Amino acid sequence: MAILLAACLISAGCVTENAGNESAATLPGTxxxxxxxxxxxxxxxxxxxxxxxxxxFSQEENTTGGYTGCNHYGGSYRVNGEAIEITSIHQTLRLCTEPEGVMVQEGAYLAALASAATYAVDAEGRLILSDSTGRPLLTYEPLPAEAPPAQVGTSWHLLTYADDNRTRVSILPGTTITLIFDDEKNFTGSAGCNHYGGSYRVDGETFSTDSIFRTEMYCLEPEGVMEQEDAYLAALKAAAAYKVDAEGRLILFDASGMPVLFYEQVIPPEDLPLVDTRWVLEAFSPGGDTVSSVIAGSQVTLAFSGDGRIAGSGGCNSYGGSYRVNGEAIEITSINRTLKYCLEPEGVTEQENTYFELLESSAEYRIEKERLLLFDASGAMVLTFRAGS
Known part of the structure; x- marks a missing residue:
C-alpha cells in the first residue's frame, strides 16, 4: 500500500549512490x-x-501515487537529471462534496502533476515541481517520520471521521470522542455515548486494533449520536496505518490508504491529588469483563477530605464514610447514606447499590492525570472516575 511508504523520507537510508545526480537520488522512497x-x-x-x-515515490519500481484529498491515484515517473515525467495517472472515482471546492482542487492538482517537467528540492527541503518553462506548479513539504503515537498516556480528541459513504464529516456538536493509549498494548476512550477499549499493535507505520469492546448505553441526544458512534468504532476497527502530520494531528488510514480518522492531541494535566478533587464516576465493572457506563441523567460523585472522610452522591442518595491509604493501597469503610428511593432515571437505585458494593471492595487506587481508578483485592478495576468541576 503506497501510503505506508511514508516512513522512509529524505535520509541517508533513502539515498542511493549517484555521484553525477544528487537531486535525482532524493525521490525514490520519499x-x-x-x-x-x-x-x-x-x-x-x-x-x-x-x-x-x-x-x-516508490523505492524501486518507478511508480508514484498518493491521495488527492478525495481520491487515491497512481502513475509512473521517470527522472533524468532534474527532468521528471509523470505519466499514466489514474485515480479512483469518488465524488466528494466537502469541503467546498475539493473536487476543483483535485482536478487542478492532477493536471499540474501531469504537466510537471522538472523538479528540485530547495534549501528548506521542499520539493518543487515546475513545467517546461520553469514555472512552479506544485510545492510539497516532506512527510515527517514521526515516532509512534501510541505512547503511554497520550490522549487524542477526534476531529473528523469517514462516514458510511466514505465522506469526511465533523463530529456532532455537543459530543466528544477520545482515544487514550493506556500502555503499550491497550487503549480506551469515549465514543460519544459509550466508553470503549481494546488492544492495538504498531509495526512501523502499520496500526491495527483487536478485541474492541464498549459499554451498552443507548443515548438519544444529540440526534445521530449512536450512528456516529457506530461509524467511529467501525473506522477504528478498520484502521491499518497511521501517521502524525506536521500539525501534530494523528491520522488513521484504512487498508486502501484512505484517511478515516483525524485526531488532535490533548495534553493532559499533571496527576491530580486524591484529596480535594471532586471525582465523577464514568464507568463501573460489577464482575468479570463487563464494563458499564453510568446511567444517562444520573451522576455519581466521590470526594476525599484531608481528615480521612469521604462524601458524595450515589446518583440518588448522599453518602459519607471513612478511608485510609498506605501507598497505593486504599480501604473505604463505614459507608452511610440517606434513605431515598429514586424511580428516575430507570435503574438508578440498582446502580447506586452496585456502586456502594464496589466502593467498599476497593483495595488499591491509581491516579492517571485527571482519572482515578479503583481496583479490588484481585487487581480488577472496578470503578473509573474523571475529575469534575
Whole structure:
C-alpha cells in the first residue's frame, strides 16, 4: 500500500549512490505533502483547510501515487537529471462534496502533476515541481517520520471521521470522542455515548486494533449520536496505518490508504491529588469483563477530605464514610447514606447499590492525570472516575 511508504523520507537510508545526480537520488522512497498548487487562473493557491494531498515515490519500481484529498491515484515517473515525467495517472472515482471546492482542487492538482517537467528540492527541503518553462506548479513539504503515537498516556480528541459513504464529516456538536493509549498494548476512550477499549499493535507505520469492546448505553441526544458512534468504532476497527502530520494531528488510514480518522492531541494535566478533587464516576465493572457506563441523567460523585472522610452522591442518595491509604493501597469503610428511593432515571437505585458494593471492595487506587481508578483485592478495576468541576 503506497501510503505506508511514508516512513522512509529524505535520509541517508533513502539515498542511493549517484555521484553525477544528487537531486535525482532524493525521490525514490520519499513521501510528500502538498502545500500549494497552481490553479486554473495560473495563481499559486494553498491547499484547502481540512484536506491533505500526498505524493509518494516508490523505492524501486518507478511508480508514484498518493491521495488527492478525495481520491487515491497512481502513475509512473521517470527522472533524468532534474527532468521528471509523470505519466499514466489514474485515480479512483469518488465524488466528494466537502469541503467546498475539493473536487476543483483535485482536478487542478492532477493536471499540474501531469504537466510537471522538472523538479528540485530547495534549501528548506521542499520539493518543487515546475513545467517546461520553469514555472512552479506544485510545492510539497516532506512527510515527517514521526515516532509512534501510541505512547503511554497520550490522549487524542477526534476531529473528523469517514462516514458510511466514505465522506469526511465533523463530529456532532455537543459530543466528544477520545482515544487514550493506556500502555503499550491497550487503549480506551469515549465514543460519544459509550466508553470503549481494546488492544492495538504498531509495526512501523502499520496500526491495527483487536478485541474492541464498549459499554451498552443507548443515548438519544444529540440526534445521530449512536450512528456516529457506530461509524467511529467501525473506522477504528478498520484502521491499518497511521501517521502524525506536521500539525501534530494523528491520522488513521484504512487498508486502501484512505484517511478515516483525524485526531488532535490533548495534553493532559499533571496527576491530580486524591484529596480535594471532586471525582465523577464514568464507568463501573460489577464482575468479570463487563464494563458499564453510568446511567444517562444520573451522576455519581466521590470526594476525599484531608481528615480521612469521604462524601458524595450515589446518583440518588448522599453518602459519607471513612478511608485510609498506605501507598497505593486504599480501604473505604463505614459507608452511610440517606434513605431515598429514586424511580428516575430507570435503574438508578440498582446502580447506586452496585456502586456502594464496589466502593467498599476497593483495595488499591491509581491516579492517571485527571482519572482515578479503583481496583479490588484481585487487581480488577472496578470503578473509573474523571475529575469534575
Amino acid at each position: 513521501a510528500w505533502s502538498l502545500q500549494s498548487y497552481i490553479d486554473a487562473d495560473g495563481s499559486m493557491t494553498t491547499v484547502l483547510q481540512g484536506t491533505e494531498i500526498t505524493l509518494i
